[in-house]
Amino acid sequence: MSMVTLTIDGREVRAAKGATILEAARAAGINIPTLCYHPDQEVKAVCRICVVEVKGSRTLQAACAFPVAEGMVVNTQSPQVREARRTILELIVARHPLECLQCARNLNCELQTLAAQLGVREAPFARLEKQYVPDTSSPSLVRDPAKCVVCRRCVETCQQVQGVGVLFPINRGADTVVAPPFDHGLLDAVCAMCGQCSLACPTGAIVEQDHTRLVWQALGDPRKHVVVQTAPATRVTIGEEFGMPPGSIITGQLVAALRRLGFDRVFDTDFTADLTIMEEGHELIKRVKEGGRLPMFTSCSPGWIKFIEHFFPELLPNLSTCKSPQQMFGALTKTYYAEKQGIDPADIFVVSIMPCTAKKFEAGRPEMTDSGFADVDAVLTSRELGRMLREAGIDFASLPEEDYDLPLGISTGAAAIFGATGGVMEAALRTAYEVLTGRPLENLEITAVRGLDGIKEAAVEVNGLVVKAAVGHGLANAKKLCELVSRGQADYHFIEIMCCPGGCIGGGGQPIPTTNAIRQRRIDAIYQVDRDMPIRKSHENPVVRTLYEEFLGKPLGEKSHHLLHTHYVARQRYPG
Amino acid sequence: MAVALDKLSPDLREQRLREVEAAVARHRDKPGALLAVLKEVQGILGYLPEEALKKVSQGLELPLSQVYGVATFYTLFNTRPRGQHIIRLCESAPCHVQGAREVLEALKRELGIGPGEDTPDGKWSLELVSCIGVCGVAPAIMIDDQVYGNLTPDCIPGILASYR
Amino acid sequence: MRFYRAHVLVCAGTNCSLKGNRAVREALIREIEGKGLGEEVKVIETGCFGLCEQGPTIVIYPEGVLYCRATVEDVPELVDSHLLKGRRVERLLYREPTRPVAVQTVPELDYFKKQVRVVLRNCGIIDPDSIEEYIGQGGYTALAKALAMKPEEVIAQVKASGLRGRGGAGFPTGLKWEFGRKAPGGVKYVVCNADEGEPGTFKDRLILEGDPHAVLEAMAIAGWAIGANYGYIYIRGEYQLSIQRLERAIEQARRLGLLGQNIFNSGFNFDVEVRIGAGAYVCGEETALFESLEGKRGEPRIKPPYPTDVGLFGKPTVINNVETLANIPPIITRGAEWFRTLGTEKCPGTKVFTLTGDIVNEGLIEVPMGITLREVVYEIGGGIPNGHKFKMAQTGGTSGGCLPEALLDVPMDYDQLAAAGSALGSGALLIMDDTHCIVDVARCFARFFLHESCGQCIPCREGTLQLYHLVDGITRGTGTRQDLELIERLSRTMYVAPLCPLGQTAPLPIMTTLKYFKDEYLAHVDSRVCPTGTCRALATGHAAD
Incomplete structure (x- = not known):
């Protein structure tokens, strides 16, 4: 790669030709502040916070966009640059609600950090606040355009990364607002509720619907038996809420923390992830043997479900009928567990700790009441749990490691990797191979389906049949696969789709920031969790076996059908 | 319309x-x-x-x-139904200095509505717009596709009447 | 071909249309037929003469007698007297305010004496709906000549002419074409920027209305030069007549094989399509124009990459303003040397200005680059009407600066006006007399940018809002000296930080008013007095000092 030499703040810096000033400066340890810049996104250059002086240029240039050149002289700290940055920030602040103390993003807001960093102390401009009513229609997300700085990161996420296309700039000039079309609430749009927009947002303009009050209330209610389940991906991410580096494995501390919050039982969604493999695996085998609709799509990602319901209703028969692990857990807790413990299910309150905002929507779906009650009562994202633990004053890092409660706390490595893209596929193949061939799988790690490539493929020979599998994550990739299936061009038996890029470790409810670099570290950690587990195949989970013996009978049996499987709703492409 | x-x-x-x-x-x-x-x-x-x-x-x-x-980006598009006739008054400098303000007041008086509004009978909408490129005959308005220039407040009742 | 002893040219520009030219033209035809002169006299609709204030204007050749403000009632007398009896109709002759006697013919007019018509060579002379008349004036010979040259030679000639972009930025046209030629890629585009939105500017409209083929011919030449086979004209939706004339001209050119396949048997193919805007000033910015032409929100793109590398639909694109293109055919036929005899050394050629505001002759003029504001205002424009005094001139449209009387002798070209803190811009000249309040006018400028900011980048979106709020406050009597300082500080950032020229120039007009008329601002903020009595919330009269 050809290199150029330039001068930044009087220092000679070498950079690759084609690099931006921002990249060159950061590599040289010179920090230029940014706001609309996002490492995983296209350069937008609309906030103009990163402007710098480039010798010979009449105007300042956005460091995030301007390419370096041989002999270029850049000043990132001149009085003109500093005045421009401060003025721009003051302009933003003049129209930004001063509600930091009440904001979900307080202390984790890029605008707030920037204002502190650049020393915005005065408010010279008139306060011309935007008059918008927050959109609380969605069960998953709250959108408050008054807090929006129109950086358009959520727009790229919604339109390009997820291919959903709900959020877009509307109007012009000072009236520009990012919103769904025709003043619709998110509930009346084709929103998948994935919450990736909330990860992209630098401020509190899009945040999760807060369920913490609901959970505190249940925890404080002596009549309630409050049970908590933790999603696979949360054991490698919640540490970030407490300043731990991405990729920290905190399973034991998480269990300890939840106990200290007062949950009566701390169980694991990983248990029902293993159960999902049993049900879904058998469903696949049945479809292959009996000529059912193929390829079969996984169904554990609720954002993906909402997406396919809106965009490809004709493919709903391709979806596995399995509920997601969260919902299987809820249904079993209020039946099997209640029965076993002799607790009235009406008194059981099921809380899930999820990486996901769409799970809130899923828990509220009318189909999800097969136990006779709402199977899951409240869903907390990783971020909300972080808030509750801070509120409770729990010093997370110093907690001892504790184990999940029995019986619904026993799981395998196969369940843990549900948290990463490709994990469900890998877990399913581990089980399918062994169940069908009766032979142990030599190498458990099916690396072809791992990693951040958008669409991955694998083929495994099982008893002479080559099982062809595909894995997609991020809804834009899901869309590509759906289009192939729709056109009859998808030669696969089984397709895993995760709504969020990277899978659940990159879910819309995860700690902020979530970037691709951070996703990769979380993925590495989740495979470490798998490697550290004594049992790494779902069908070897002893409690799952007991569950079938004691309660369910057999996979796809009558009880399973009733409690663990569901149906889907064809939704409008143009709701509202 | x-x-x-x-x-x-x-x-x-x-x-x-x-x-x-x-x-x-x-x-x-x-x-x-x-x-x-x-x-x-x-x-x-x-x-x-x-x-x-x-x-x-x-x-x-x-x-x-x-x-x-x-x-919603372009001013010539409307996403809600407007009056039968849309009056667009140029408020840019050449029209402004030639008396657009007085013309606007005459329009407001005659129609009983302000910029951005529609008359209750659905007949008229009034909009303020940037230069429509007929500055040689400022101040000017457009009613639908028809331009009227060299306006004074006195012209307004007659022009409006021609649409009745 | 028929020969007529007289041609009656009726301006069919929009401005004259607003004054009833059509009825006059129809009456003329009826009257001429009625008097049995149909075989001898031809009535022609032409583009704008420029004297918009005096419309409807009629010129009768061969003498070139100019009649103004003619009505249908005047027609019988005109025909009977001028065309039958050879007597001029005195009362309809144009009178220049500087001279007591009526002017007889076009060449005598002060209004035209200082003008040099290169761009407007055919405007007011030919019927814009007739390709034959365009060809009769030497039209499409430049294309024929260019196609016989190598593309590099065409570019060299345009470079040698020193022609600079007439849209406002003044970038050397030949250089732009060279970049376009050298950019790798099989598919390239020529785009004509006819999204004329700068307040006070209507030259492109009148060029397109008066001489649409000149632009088509130039686009084909540009296509040959850079290796493009397709061109788009992006024109604002408000310009109905220009759109009609262009569409008709394109049809005619296709019919004669001057657009389409294998033009002049050269093997060169070129066609043109008109695309219509929907109301957004920012689309005059070239990359916003591309976005809009691609069917998107007209939001400017980040530069670099520049259009000649990545332009329309991601392909190398040369985009030129209407007036720039209209200069091309004469440069090709008459040569770069000839072109350089006009204008100044750094800005050769002419410039079309539109004169508006408090000036006797509102309208369209074409003069050599480097002419002074004083010459334009007093010698061509006829001075300030109604006995008022000159207060200031805004050059370059609303995004240009306001110049006081002391700067009337600045020669007008890109560099010298920029040095004076203003801009040549689109060539709009808005003249204001001493009845206007400087702050009220500044508020009007600020409102324009508030309305027209695309909203994409923060310093422009929020800056134009606050700028308007600040200036508006002064006109309402709530402004303070701190506000004036804040306007200056905000302007310093807006000059340098926004993504595109719209935001970067938004503070310029306001800052020039503040620079040259600070006392008037101070009267507003210190004494709560509006000296001209324009700001109704304030007292009228002069400040206490």
Whole structure:
């Protein structure tokens, strides 16, 4: 790669030709502040916070966009640059609600950090606040355009990364607002509720619907038996809420923390992830043997479900009928567990700790009441749990490691990797191979389906049949696969789709920031969790076996059908 | 001109929407046709209702949000039904210094509405716009596609009367 | 070909249309037929003469007698007297305010004496709906000549002419074409920027209305030069007549094989399509124009990459303003040397200005670059009407600066006006007399940018809002000296930080008013007095000092 030499703040810096000033400066340890810049996104250059002086240029240039050149002289700290940055920030602040103390993003807001960093102390401009009513229609997300700085990161996420296309700039000039079309609430749009927009947002303009009050209330209610389940991906991410580096494995501390919050039982969604493999695996085998609709799509990602319901209703028969692990857990807790413990299910309150905002929507779906009650009562994202633990004053890092409660706390490595893209596929193949061939799988790690490539493929020979599998994550990739299936061009038996890029470790409810670099570290950690587990195949989970013996009978049996499987709703492409 | 789509008879409504579909179909193979399509749709319906933009979205394979985002960017597009006639008064400097303010006051007086508003009888809408390029005869207004220049407040009642 | 002993040219520009030219033209035809002169006299609709204030204007050749403000009632007398009896109709002759006697013919006019018509060579002379008349004036010979040259030679000639972009930025046209030629890629585009939105500017409209083929011919030449086979004209939706004339001209050119396949048997193919805007000033910015032409929100793109590398639909694109293109055919036919005899050394050629505001002759003029504001205002424009005094001139439209009387002798070209803190811009000249309040006018400028900011980048979106709020406050009597300082500080950032020229120039007009008329601002903020009595919330009269 050809290199150029330039001068930044009087220092000679070498950079690759084609690099931006921002990249060159950061590599040289010179920090230029940014706001609309996002490492995983296209350069937008609309906030103009990163402007710098480039010798010979009449105007300042956005460091995030301007390419370096041989002999270029850049000043990132001149009085003109500093005045421009401060003025721009003051302009933003003049129209930004001063509600930091009440904001979900307080202390984790890029605008707030920037204002502190650049020393915005005065408010010279008139306060011309935007008059918008927050959109609380969605069960998953709250959108408050008054807090929006129109950086358009959520727009790229919604339109390009997820291919959903709900959020877009509307109007012009000072009236520009990012919103769904025709003043619709998110509930009346084709929103998948994935919450990736909330990860992209630098401020509190899009945040999760807060369920913490609901959970505190249940925890404080002596009549309630409050049970908590933790999603696979949360054991490698919640540490970030407490300043731990991405990729920290905190399973034991998480269990300890939840106990200290007062949950009566701390169980694991990983248990029902293993159960999902049993049900879904058998469903696949049945479809292959009996000529059912193929390829079969996984169904554990609720954002993906909402997406396919809106965009490809004709493919709903391709979806596995399995509920997601969260919902299987809820249904079993209020039946099997209640029965076993002799607790009235009406008194059981099921809380899930999820990486996901769409799970809130899923828990509220009318189909999800097969136990006779709402199977899951409240869903907390990783971020909300972080808030509750801070509120409770729990010093997370110093907690001892504790184990999940029995019986619904026993799981395998196969369940843990549900948290990463490709994990469900890998877990399913581990089980399918062994169940069908009766032979142990030599190498458990099916690396072809791992990693951040958008669409991955694998083929495994099982008893002479080559099982062809595909894995997609991020809804834009899901869309590509759906289009192939729709056109009859998808030669696969089984397709895993995760709504969020990277899978659940990159879910819309995860700690902020979530970037691709951070996703990769979380993925590495989740495979470490798998490697550290004594049992790494779902069908070897002893409690799952007991569950079938004691309660369910057999996979796809009558009880399973009733409690663990569901149906889907064809939704409008143009709701509202 | 612009009757809200849901106020049309079902037959007429269907017919209009079919015209919209035909307009979309005519343009769909042209690169970057959205503006031309929106212009035609507005020509058919007088404004750009959600139902019509859904057809545009479908036909051009663009998310509805993007269609709406484009429709709301340009001042010649309306996403809600407006008056039968839209009066656009130029408020840019050449018209301003030649007395646009007085013309605006005359319009407000005669119509009983301000900029951005529609008369209750649905006859008129009033808009302030940037330069319409007839500065040689400032101050100027456009009523629909017709330009009127060299205006004084006294001209306004007569011009409006010619639309009755 | 028929020969007529007289031609009656009726301006069919928009401005004259607003004054009833059509009825006059129809009456003329009826009257001429009625008097049995149909075989001898031809009535022609032409583009704008420029004297918009005096419309409807009629010129009768061969003498070139100019009649103004003619009505239908005047027609019988005109025909009977001028065309039958050879007597001029005194009362309809144009009178220049500087001279007591009526002017007889076009060449005598002060209004035209200082003008040099290169761009407007055919405007007011030919019927714009007739390709034959365009060809009769030497039209499409430049294209024929260019196609016989190598593309590099065409570019060299345009470079040698020193022609600079007339849209406002003044970038050397030949250089732009060279970049376009050298950019790798099989598909390239020529785009004509006819999204004329700068307040006070209507030259492109009148060029397109008066001489549409000149632009088509130039686009084909540009296509040959850079290796493009397709061109787009992006024109604002408000310009109905220009759109009609262009569409007709394109049809005619296709019919004669001057557009389409294998033009002049050269093997060169070129066609043109008109695309219509929908109301957004920012689309005059070239990359916003591309976005809009692609069917998107007209939001400017980040530069680099520049259009000649990545332009329309991601392909190398040369985009030129209407007036720039209209200069091309004469440069090709008459040569770069000839072109350089006009104008100044750094800005050769002419410039079309539109004169508006408090000036006797509102309208369109074409003069050599480097002419002073004083010459334009007093010698061509006829001075300030109604006995008022000159207060200031805004050059370059609303995004240009306001110049006081002391700067009337600045020669007008790109560099010298920029040095004076203003801009040549689109060539709009808005003249204001001493009845206007400087703050009220500044508020009007600020409102324009508030309305027209695309909203994409923060310093422009939020800056134009606050700028308007600040200036508006002063006109309402709530402004303070701190506000004036804040306007200056905000302007310093807006000059340098926004993504595109719209935001970067938004503070310029306001800052020039503050610079040259600070006392008037101070009267507003210190004494709560509006000296001209324009700001109704304030007292009228002069400040206490």
